[in-house]
Amino acid sequence: MEQTLDISIIGLLIGLALMGIPLYFFRKYKTGLVQSTIVATVRMIIQLVLIGLYLKYLFQYDLWYVNLLWGVIMCAVATFTCVGRTHIKRSILLVPVTVGFFTTALLISIYFLALVLRLHESMNINLSLNLLFSARYFIPIFGLLLGNMLGVNVLALTTYYEGIQRERQMYDYMLGNGATRWEATAPFLSAAIRKAFIPCIANMMVMGIVALPGTMIGQILGGSDPNIAIKYQMMIVVITFVASIISLMTTVALANRRSFDKYGRLIHVFGR
C-alpha cells in the first residue's frame, strides 16, 4: 500500500480559504452566523493541533491506564456537551448520560476490538489490557462511538422530555387509565427514538451510493485496500448504531428515576 500523503502548511491554508465562501453567504444574508463560524473554525484548529500533540505522546507511551483516562476525559466532555445542548437540568441528566455514554462506549469498544477485529489473533499475542486499550485502536473507536451517541442522545432526549411536557393530557390519560410509568412514557420514547434514528437509517440506506462515509474515505486516502475499508465501514456503522440505542435506553432508564415525582408527574426538567 502507498504511504499516506501529507498535507503541507500551504495546502492547509488553501483548504481553509474555502471557508470564505460560506462566510460570504452568511454575511450577505445577515444570518448572524459569521462570528460563530469564525470562532468555531479557530477553535477547531487550536483543539486539533493540541489533540494532535497530545495524541502523539499518547501513542508514543501507549499505557492502557493513560488511554483509558483519556477515554474518561472524552466521555466527560461529551456528557457536558450533551446535557448543555438538551437544556435539561444537570441534576437530572448528568449521571445518567455519564453512565450511559461510558459503559456503552467501553463495552462496545471492547466487543469490537476483541471479537470483531480480534486484535489478539491478528497480532498473535494474548489478549491483555495493554492490547484492548492500546491508543491506536481504543481511542479512535471510543471517540467515534461517543460522537455518534452524542448526536442521537441530544435529539432523542429533547424530543422525549418536550413531548411529555407538551402532551401532558395524553400522559395523564395513560396513567389515569392504569398504565405503569414505563407504559405511559413509552409513546414519547417511541417518538424520540424515531426522530433520532430515522436520519441514521436513511443514511444507511444510501451508504456507498449517495453518501461515501468518512471512515472509508479516510482509510482509502490513507492507503488502505478499498475492500478492507468497506469492511471497517460496515462494522463502524453497526457499532455506532447499536451503541446509540444502548446508551439512549440506559440514559432514559436512569433519568426517569429523577424526572418524575412520587406521583409520576414530570418535574420541571428544563433549565439549569
Add this chain to the structure above:
Amino acid sequence: MLKISKVSLSYGSKQVLCDVSFHLKRGELGCVLGESGCGKTTLLRAVMGFEECNSGSIEVDGIVLSSATIDNLRQRIAYLPQELSLPSPTIREMVKIPFSFKSNKGVELTEELLQREWSRLGLDIRLLNRPSSSVSVGQRQRIMLSVCCLLGKPLIIIDEPTSALDSDTTLLVANYLKSVARERDTAILAVTHSHTLADLCDKTLHL
C-alpha cells in the same frame, strides 16, 4: 366508592379548593358544577394524584390516596380528560391503547362490544377504520367515553364529556352515563357545565 373529605388545595398563595367534601357510591352518577376556573378539573386531577392536596383525604374503593398507593388506586379508575389527542393513525388503534396496559390485560374488547356501546351513543361502528384525524371532536369524545366505560373500572372520572355536543346528543350521553352507572355498578364523576347532565345526576357538587 369515592370519598373526598375536607380537601384543600392551593397553588402558592392562590387557594383553589377549600374544605371540599363529596361522597359517591357504586351505581351513582355525580357531577361537579361551577364557573370556569373554580377548580373543577383540579379536583378531578387531585382524585388521581395529579395534583397534591394541602389537607384532607381522598379514598377510592377503600384505598387512601398517597404516594405509596397511587399506582394501585389508578388501576381502579378510568379517566377521560377534556381534550385528548392520542398518537394513533386509526380510531381502531386509538381505542385499543388503554386495553394494552398490563393492568387492563384481562379486559375484553371486541367489535361487538364496541358496536353495542356506540349504538347507544349515536356512533356508527364503521368509524372504527377511519383515520383518527377525520372524526369530529364530539365523535372523539363519545368514542373515548365508550372506551372508559368498557374498561370495567369501579370509578370513572370524566372532564366535560359533553362540551362539544349539541343538546340532543348531550341528552343521549347523559342517559348513557346514567345507565352505565346503574347497569355496571360503577361510580361516575363528571365535571360539566351542562344542566342536562347535571339534572340526571344522583349527586351534585357545587364549587
